[in-house]
Amino acid sequence: MISNSSKYAIKAVLFLAVHSSEENKIMVKDIAEPINVPQPYIAKLLQELAKRKLISSTRGPKGGFYLSEADVNRNIMEIVHVIDGEKKLNACFLSLEHCNEKNPCPVHHLINASRATMMKNLKGKLIKDLVLDVKNGKGKLPL
Amino acid sequence: MISNSSKYAIKAVLFLAVHSSEENKIMVKDIAEPINVPQPYIAKLLQELAKRKLISSTRGPKGGFYLSEADVNRNIMEIVHVIDGEKKLNACFLSLEHCNEKNPCPVHHLINASRATMMKNLKGKLIKDLVLDVKNGKGKLPL
DNA sequence: TCTTAAATATGATTTTTATCATATTTCATG
DNA sequence: CATGAAATATGATAAAAATCATATTTAAGA
Ligand code: FES
Ligand code: FES
Numbered sequence: 001m002i003s004n005s006s007k008y009a010i011k012a013v014l015f016l017a018v019h020s021s022e023e024n025k026i027m028v029k030d031i032a033e034p035i036n037v038p039q040p041y042i043a044k045l046l047q048e049l050a051k052r053k054l055i056s057s058t059r060g061p062k063g064g065f066y067l068s069e070a071d072v073n074r075n076i077m078e079i080v081h082v083i084d085g086e087k088k089l090n091a092c093f094l095s096l097e098h099c100n101e102k103n104p105c106p107v108h109h110l111i112n113a114s115r116a117t118m119m120k121n122l123k124g125k126l127i128k129d130l131v132l133d134v135k136n137g138k139g140k141l142p143l
Numbered sequence: 144m145i146s147n148s149s150k151y152a153i154k155a156v157l158f159l160a161v162h163s164s165e166e167n168k169i170m171v172k173d174i175a176e177p178i179n180v181p182q183p184y185i186a187k188l189l190q191e192l193a194k195r196k197l198i199s200s201t202r203g204p205k206g207g208f209y210l211s212e213a214d215v216n217r218n219i220m221e222i223v224h225v226i227d228g229e230k231k232l233n234a235c236f237l238s239l240e241h242c243n244e245k246n247p248c249p250v251h252h253l254i255n256a257s258r259a260t261m262m263k264n265l266k267g268k269l270i271k272d273l274v275l276d277v278k279n280g281k282g283k284l285p286l
Numbered sequence: 287t288c289t290t291a292a293a294t295a296t297g298a299t300t301t302t303t304a305t306c307a308t309a310t311t312t313c314a315t316g
Numbered sequence: 317c318a319t320g321a322a323a324t325a326t327g328a329t330a331a332a333a334a335t336c337a338t339a340t341t342t343a344a345g346a
Contacts (some may be wrong), residue, residue, distance in 0.1 A: 001236070001238070002145045003230075004334065004338055005333080005334075007236070007237050010237060010250075011237055011328070026166075027291090027292065028292090028293080032330090034171060036333065040335070040336050040337070043293080043318075044294095044335090044336095046293090046316090051294090057293065057294095058292085058293080059291085059293035059341075059343065060290090060292055060293075060341090060343025060345065061290065061291040061345070062291080062292080062343080062344060062345090063292045063342085064292070065293085066291080070304060073307075089144075090192075093145070094150050094286055095150045095156055097145070099308060103283050104282055104283060105151075106273045106277055106281075106282030106284070107219065107268075107273070109276075110261070110264040111261050111264065113260075114258070114260045114261035114264070115258075116258035117255050117257045118253070118258065121253040121254065130250070132199070133249055137300070138247075138249075139247055139248060139249030139250070139251065139252070140249070141249065143204070143237055143238075143239060143248060146304090148303080148304075163289075168321085168322095170321080181304095181305065181306075182306095183306050183307070184305055186323085186324090189323090190325080192322060193324090194300095194324080200322095200323065200324095201312090201322085201323080202311075202312050202313060202321085202322050202323035202324070203312050203313025203322055203323075204313055204319095204320065204321040204322060205321080205322080205323075205324060206313070206314085206322045207322070207323080223327065268297070
């Protein structure tokens with residue numbers, strides 16, 4: 001499905017979405033523990049996300065990671081794309097070169113529609129929407 | 144999603160479903176090439192499937208792999224379960240311990256319904272049904 | 287400007303998955 | 317019943333993913 005790294009990254013971003021702001025930056029050691037991911041590992045992922053502008057950071061004392069206004073308007077798939085690369089989730093279930101209607105593998109029709117709606121849902125949901133859900137009890141934290 | 148090994152295994156089983164029978168056993172070297180999987184690799188997978196009774200085999204001269212009547216009444220998920228283990232596909236998208244409605248992670252509602260129908264489709268489709276699809280041009284081979 | 291606290295860059299190690307190799311067992315056939 | 321053709325059992329190697337470690341850079345504040 002998606003890599004372990006992507007899952008960790010999403011967990012971290014959600015944590016930041018709920019707990020951080022421009023005025024309240026959080027450093028990795030305070031992120032790693034609550035989301036239950038080894039610190040050096042999540043550090044590397046956060047650095048990658050920051051480099052790709054999906055999250056914000058400043059270094060030095062009082063520094064840390066946080067989500068800007070722009071950052072909370074991203075969707076989850078953008079995170080996955082940065083960590084795992086573009087294609088993974090839309091790849092053919094049986095690893096055909098191209099997954100499409102023209103040359104479908106035998107299981108294509110069994111999974112394609114569901115996969116598409118899943119993807120639409122994920123792409124349509126912004127980080128800030130997820131935070132609302134959590135506040136309304138529709139999704140549970142911590143992870 | 145599912146492992147490479149599972150994909151290979153499915154491809155091999157489909158190949159057997161279309162080309163083999165009790166009277167027409169096929170040996171690994173004649174399976175490996177058309178499905179585009181290295182021979183020692185698919186050999187190991189086929190052996191595992193045979194041991195778990197998802198496919199049939201006999202050894203010695205004139206031996207090989209084939210699908211019995213019982214074998215073609217299996218569904219694809221059974222193959223995945225043998226190769227990857229039970230849970231993978233129904234695991235929480237964010238790796239929570241348990242994925243369920245009672246304690247859903249924030250993305251649970253975005254993916255759960257689609258995932259469930261995908262699973263239902265895969266479990267409801269027997270190997271022999273897939274062969275029919277292929278014969279009717281609904282799914283393409285080779286892989 | 288000096289010290290210190292933080293992210294960053296880079297890379298090493300470990301674990302898992304994928305791939306390959308080979309000796310052993312079974313079975314059909316002469 | 318001997319021979320050879322096939323799967324089987326077992327394990328070795330290679331590649332990728334996950335995890336851990338550390339030296340460097342940046343920025344705040346004394
Ligand atoms: S072609 Fe295989 S899933 Fe689309
Ligand atoms: S709880 Fe995460 S996907 Fe169901």
